[in-house]
Amino acid sequence: MIKRTQPPRWASRLLEWFCADHLLEEIRGDLEERFQKNAALFGERSAKREYVANVLGFMRPFAWKEKSSTPLYTQIMISNYFKIAFRNLVKHKGYSSINIVGLATGMTVAILIGLWIYDELSYDKYHKNYDRVAQLLQYQTSNGNEFAEVAMPFPLGPELKNKYGSHFKYLSMATWTGDNILSFGDKKMNKKGNFMEPDFPKLASLKMIHGSEDGLKEQNSILLSESTAKALFGETDPVNQLMKINNKLDVRVTGVYEDLPYNTEFRELEFISTWALFVSSEPWVQRARDQNQWGNNSFQIFAQIADNTDFETVNKAILNAKLNNVADDEKKYKAKIQLHPMSEWHLRSNWENGIQTGGAIEYVWLFGVVGVFVLILACINFMNLSTARSEKRAKEVGIRKAIGSVRGQLISQFFSESLLVVLIAFALSLVMVQLSLSWFNEVADKKIEILWTNPFFWIAGIGFSLFTGLIAGSYPALYLSSFQPVKVLKGTFKAGRFASMPRKALVVLQFTVSVTLIIGTIIVYRQIQHSKNRPVGYNRDGLVMIQMSSPDFYGKFDLLRNELKSSGAVEEMVECSSPLTGVWSNSGGFQWQGKDPELDADFATVWVTHDFGKTVGWEFKEGRDFSRDFSTDTSAIVLNEAAVRFMGIKDPVGQTVKWGSDKDAPNFKIVGVIRDMLMDSPYEPVKQAVYMLSPHNVNWIVLKLNPAKSASESLAGAEKVFKKLIPAAPFDYKFASTEFASKFDAEVRIGKLASVFAGLAIFISCLGLFGLASFVAEQRTKEIGVRKVLGASVFNLWKLLSKDFVMLVLISLFIAIPVAWYFMNDWLQKYDYRTDISWWIFAVAGVGSLFITLLTVSYQAIKAALMNPVKTLKSE
Amino acid sequence: MKRIYLGEFEEIVLLTVAVLGDGAYGVSISDAIEEQTGRSASLSAVHAALHRLQEKSMLHSRMGEATAERGGRRKRLFTVTALGNRTLNEIRTVRNRMWDSISPQNFPAVSI
Structure with missing residues (x-):
């Protein structure tokens, strides 16, 4: 037998790779025929060379694998996937609505929290020089403790200007923003304002609507915010009008600036008058100036550092600006002057013993974590329900495969189903956010809007939806599609004993988080109540x-x-x-x-x-x-x-x-x-x-x-x-x-938000449980029928079906209680006057969550137990 | 009348298919062209032309039998369609008419 020469394999491979399938056979055949002839006539080497040349010759468009030969087909398939997915949703309305509502609730919470965090982090960013502006801060040591405060002595202002002037671009002394009476003609009103130096409008990059930001250079002048100007002057041009502050200071309006947005520290600044006017009208301030009172900390100083320097350098330079000047008997306070950057004003403004200990940033973290958890809860629901449901669909998978579906198509089918659910949920959550936003703003004391035009918002939202859809869809898509149709259809397929383990673990996680949130909420309220009921030593009535x-x-x-x-x-x-x-x-x-x-x-x-x-x-x-x-x-x-x-x-x-x-x-x-x-x-x-x-x-x-x-x-x-x-x-x-009650505003706000989120968390968890319970009841219909025939009572059956879930909740209680105790104990430590965590809080949370669980599960359990066994056993 | 355009190489391929009758497929066409015109036609060029002609509905194709020298692969056999036939005829008529209208003194090419 003659051994046939073979064309170079790599060239054949290359051809197979790029050549369109429907042309491959004839082309390869022709090439082979020509090759064999050439090999016989001119020898193997020459034949191979020509074969390669021929293969390369076929690299032209008509022979290429055409990407465009599938679009119509794929398009139809994809629309078919969504059609089937939609039919599945409609067929199982109960599951679908549980899935969608749960997920949408979770997403709503996450979006609200996300917007809140975004707002917190963008605090003060209205000011153009956000990262170069700072307030002067001093640390002083007294009775062994180091205190931080922003109140400054008068002489420090001139001192900084004269000796350290090169470090600063703008410097402005200021008093404290507070109520003052503004009057124009017969109109009188209380407006919050401050007295500041001419540098301030530039430092805060106020947007002037009328007049000039240099207006403050004239001693008897005032800048008004837009709304103040409207309130005082209505439609008339406010500039150059004469008015009075506190019925004693005559001033001329030299400018109107755009109202500062709600998420800035200076949002209350409704007018600015001049520092010089303030000094000239207050004898005690003149004394502070004339007597160089370095010990009288009564003023604020704002600064913008020079363009060529940074906070660290300036901090080093000005550290002893006060200490070098104070009287000997005040040296023991070890005054240190530092800058408190604008970027930290809102989120990091707590100090303990001279060390910055955070501030509102803690709430950003807290709510960030809560938001992530609520979202995880919702995703868990989604996953649990779709995995539980998917076992029912094993037969469908078998038939699809038998008819000729390839695995890739089944995967696409399941993914498109979960994506559809997630996208519906996302759309629903946007509606819910829009509806709840006014309530949320009121509780959180914010003026937040949905960032419709922010591409990042959409990327995050849609990115998250895709992510959830893929994660939640991955189990049915990847696992179910691997079934062998023969086994499934014959009925020998059975989910393993441990198939429900991950589901159970996820339920435990859900309830752990929910119960922890509930315990936390109760403790926050207890703390507020405890402080409110604190004996105040006088009678506030009337x-x-x-x-x-x-x-x-x-x-x-x-x-x-x-x-x-x-x-x-x-x-x-x-x-x-x-x-x-x-x-x-x-x-x-x-x-x-x-x-x-x-x-x-x-x-x-x-x-x-x-x-x-x-x-x-x-x-x-x-x-x-x-x-x-x-x-x-x-x-x-x-x-x-x-x-x-x-x-x-x-x-x-x-x-x-x-x-x-x-x-x-x-x-x-x-x-x-x-x-x-x-x-x-x-x-x-x-x-x-x-x-x-x-x-x-x-x-x-x-x-x-x-x-x-x-x-x-x-x-x-x-x-x-x-x-x-x-x-x-x-x-x-x-x-x-x-006024006393307003001292609790921050805590009450946190409490309200936390209770809403905790409530939603438990709602989402119960929704999931409800779905699972009905699924289990459905799966065990036959078993229940047999048991009933053999004499089981409704109570027996109820116990049988509820037991598993109660066990799961009990396990999560055991995890949640120590976790909640640990975190809440930590939180309470920051209050000197605090409530104690007593055992009944845990008991209430535990009994409460068990009760809710039983309520949720019992509905399904009793429904299943009451069914007529004749009906359930009839069909086989 | 819709003008049907054929490139020179396409015309040759179409003619070759007509010449070969039942046995027209890639290799045989390529060989026949070489034989008839003396110029070598690469397989890929022939395939491309066949593809285009088929798109223009001048050729019809079916899969033929497999042979051992092709590694057991079938060949695609081409036959000229009615449209192909008419086109060839038209081309021929046009050419003939033009040839006929050349006056003898302008016939340098033929006077050897």
Whole structure:
């Protein structure tokens, strides 16, 4: 037998690779024939050479594998996949809706949280020089603790400008943004504003609508925000109009700037007037300037660093800018001046002992994690239901394969089904987000909108949908499509004993997360409630506070008090230096007998008028209140319990306290000790405080409304008196109880959001459970029928079907409880005044979730148990 | 009348298929062209031309029998369709008419 020569294999391979299938046979045949002839005539080598040349010759378009020969076919197939997928969805409406609703809920939560995080992270980015602007910050050490604060001494401003000027592009001193009365003609209104230097508009890159950002260079000028200008001037051109601040400062409007967006730190800045005007109008500020008071930390400084430097360099340079200048006895505070970059203002502004400990960034993390978990829960549902369902479809796979489907087609079929579900869910979630956004904004105190035009939003959303669809679809697509049709159709196919293991594990994970969230929510609420119920040491009922924001309020104490009291609207009126819900003044330099010389005698200092105690209802532990009967009470002092503890003295009443170290420093006699009165943070211990009498050093009027009348009636009466006696100022009051409640805003907000998310988490989990339970019940119909025939009771069957799920929930309880305890205990640590985690919280969460589980599962279990066995066993 | 365009090589291939009758397939056509015209026609060129002619509906094809020298692969046999026949005739008529209208003194090519 003659051994036939063979053409070069690689050339044949090449031909097979590029040549269209329907041409391959004839071409290869022709080439082979020619090759054999050539080999016989001219020898093998020459034949091979020509064969290769011929193969290469066929590399022309007509012979190429045509990509375009399949499109019509694929198109039809793909539309067929979706048609079948859609029919499947419609056929199993229950499963489909559970799947879609669960997934859409999860996606809604994730999108809301995503938008929230995006908003938090883009805080202050409105300002063009976002990454070069900073606020000056100082660290001071007192009684062994390092405190960070943004309040700065006056001389630091000029010092930075003169000695460190090359590091800064812009510098602006400022006071504190607060309520001021703006008036134009007859119009008066309270607007929040600040007094700043001409650099500020450039530093904050304010967008000027009218006038110039250099307007502040003129001492008596004011810049208004757009909405303030509208409110004051309506449609008339505000520029160059003359108006008044607090009824005493004449200013000219030199510019109007675009309102600052809600997610900026300066969002409350409704007007800006000049720092120079502020200094010229406040004698205490002039004193701070003229006497170089390095110890008087009362102002803010904002800065933009020079273009050629960075924060680190500037921080190094200015570290001792204050320390180098303070008096010797203040060196012990070790003042360090640093920059607090704008990018950290919102998210990282907590310090503990001189170390930055985060801030709102913790909530970003917290909610980020919650969002991811809720989304995972929804995906788990989706996966569990589609895997559970898919076993039912084994027969379908068998038939499809027998008819001639190849595996690739089955894979595409299952993937297109899961993609369809995910895409429907995504569309639904967009609708749900749109609907819930106003509610969400209200709870979260945000002004968020869906980023319809942001490509990143769409990439993330659609990318996630595809990802979920692929993950969830992968099990049926890859596993089911590998079945052998013979086995499946013959009925010998059985899912293994452990086929449901991953599903069970996922259910456990779901309930672990849900229960953890629920326990967390309960503890957050407990903590809020605990702090709200904290004894405050005075009686908030009917207390109304009015800030004395213009000079018109002063010198009218007796007149006001008499008129108000005689009007019957008000039971008592007093004045004091701080609102009841905040301490405005802290002072050091107190001396007493037996004082440890190392101790920094730093006290909250509150000045009040007579009858303050009676009005707010503080409680005396020892001694007596200030009294009009003792003329010497002008140098009397009342302490709180914390102060007595802090001073370490026994029998405080009758002892003297000296304020200052000079010879002629004033002496105060302690006349009484009150129970701690909570004025600052409800989460922290009450600070040591001293209360002194002063008719001058006051900023607030406190009214005790007549309890016999309704609050609105009393307020109307009070307003009449105020309008008569102080016509120049708007009657702007605050309820002490509302102000107190607003201290919980952040926590209440977190609590509300957390409870909604926890609720949704459990909802999603139960939805999944419901689906699984009905699936299991359906699968075991025959078994249940046989059991019933043999005499099982409904209760037996219910127990049989519910047992498995209850077990799973019990397991997740055992995991969730320690996890929740660990994290919540950690969270509570940051509050000094905190609730304890008692066992009943876990019990409630555990029993609650078991109850919900049983409720969910029982419906299906009882439905299955009540079925007529004749019907279920009839068909085989 | 719709003008049907044939390239020179296409025309030769079409003629060759007509010449070969029942036995026209890639290799035989390529061989026949070489024989008839003395120029070598690569297999790929022939296949490409056959493909184009088939697209123009001038050729019809069917799969033939397999032979051993082809490694057991079948050959694709071509026959000229009616349209192909008419086209060839038309070309021939046009050419003849043109030849006939050349005046004798302008016949340098024939006067050897």
